[in-house]
Amino acid sequence: MSSDMTQDAETDFIEGMGLILQSDGMPRIAGRLMGLFVLHGGPFSFTDLADRLAISRGSVSTNTRLLEDLGVIERVAMKGERQDFFRLAADPYAEIVERKRVRSIRAQESIRRNAETLDNIGPNGLKRVDELANFFGVLATATERALDDLRDGDGALPRTNRADTSMAAE
Amino acid sequence: MSSDMTQDAETDFIEGMGLILQSDGMPRIAGRLMGLFVLHGGPFSFTDLADRLAISRGSVSTNTRLLEDLGVIERVAMKGERQDFFRLAADPYAEIVERKRVRSIRAQESIRRNAETLDNIGPNGLKRVDELANFFGVLATATERALDDLRDGDGALPRTNRADTSMAAE
DNA sequence: TATTTTGTTCAATCTTGACTGAACGAACTG
DNA sequence: CAGTTCGTTCAGTCAAGATTGAACAAAATA
Structure with missing residues (x-):
């Protein structure tokens, strides 16, 4: 080298x-x-x-x-x-996005769950916690739509027979 | 402890x-x-x-x-x-999403740029590279819409005067 | 001016996770 | 059956980043 x-x-x-x-x-x-x-x-x-x-x-x-x-x-x-x-794989990217979605949902749930046990938090605090949870909800929704776009082949070439029939690597 | x-x-x-x-x-x-x-x-x-x-x-x-x-x-x-x-901050989460968006765009650009110098890649290869770039494009679009949702207060409480006027931490 | 307070920087340490390579068992071959 | 090939696992190493704490400069104080 x-x-x-x-x-x-x-x-x-x-x-x-x-x-x-x-x-x-x-x-x-x-x-x-x-x-x-x-x-x-x-x-x-x-x-x-x-x-x-x-x-x-x-x-x-x-x-x-x-x-x-x-x-x-x-x-x-x-x-x-x-x-x-x-x-x-024929559809290589879907699961990646799905995982992202699940992680956002998990975060949102974790926050809401923790928030329930919270006390001595004023109305403003509750509102901020809610906005935080909502933030992760928005992320989850966004990835969900990304999944749809991916399936529809949005902006990409239409879905064809992706699996190679030839054996040799190109 | x-x-x-x-x-x-x-x-x-x-x-x-x-x-x-x-x-x-x-x-x-x-x-x-x-x-x-x-x-x-x-x-x-x-x-x-x-x-x-x-x-x-x-x-x-x-x-x-x-x-x-x-x-x-x-x-x-x-x-x-x-x-x-x-x-x-008044709008704590917008920039986080914006950074995600920019990172997706960067990845997309990087892939397309590298792809241009590629040679000896068949039409199937080009198609797969294009689909990969498109994948990051979909991610970028998704985060863009997430940004909109965030601004619209989608699912969250409507935008109010978020800046606390009181000095003391709650 | 000497001292204290304050935030930043940076070298050292700690933590985490990636990567390797050897050990292993399973499956195949002769 | 003995030897080989194959993929996985795991202990050990390595690298990257986070965190600390001390050193530092700037600003405030007395």
Whole structure:
């Protein structure tokens, strides 16, 4: 590695996704994986992922599971192959938004619940607590509508047969 | 501190806000401060904040500045007082949402920018990159509408003269 | 002017979570 | 069955950020 090296555009993209997801509280490797899958779709084998991104098998295991739980990628079995394969899911982003929504709802509920046990709080205090809870309600509503937009393909290309039929990564 | 001690409801609320904001990527102390201000409005003096939350003056300085930048609280000067005072802002949550919006836009732009330099990416790849960028666009739009809801006081009490006229913390 | 108060800054410490790599069991292969 | 491949788990390491507390400068006080 020379010191003035500039990596290629694909690496930039993948690393960029790593940083974006990291700034959103996710592991950087999850972002890199996501970047790779967005670029190439897949399927990629378990080992292939570790090699391409130069990460440990442990990280592949942990982060593919994370992305699988989020519905970003899906695990596929391939004829004659012992390894697990992964490819970008048909609807990769819905569950991410749904999780955000649930977290806002949880916060709102937590605040209201705590507020009930509160005493010695004047009417102004109650009002401020209510506005705080409402703030998280607004966030929940916003993510809910984002979910709708995502499903309607708002601004995006219309929903087509997203699952690749070809096996080879592009 | 006895081992089976249960703190009072106010402390629960404040600590709860600490955890909620921490889960959103902010310092826990910022959340605690926010909880205190929501409960009592303020104004609180700099020293008072350090005492009530049992945190260092350094943390008070850092986190009040953070919340001030976010527009959650505002610094106020009090007649005959040398210390800085802080109180909950009139519209505490707008800037938080606006920052979320900007971050989504930035991500979208970053993706599109990186995508431009990409080559050797088939039409499917381009489509997936576009859908990814669109995803962040949807998030940006959602937060934008959340901002509107917040301004309209959607679901919340109508906008009134939020700034306390009384000096004493409730 | 000397002292005190006040808020900021910064080096040091602490905490949290990500990441690695080795150990492990399961499943496959020969 | 012995050896290999595969994915998961977990203890250990590492990095990033939060928090503290002392040092500092500015402003007020006496």
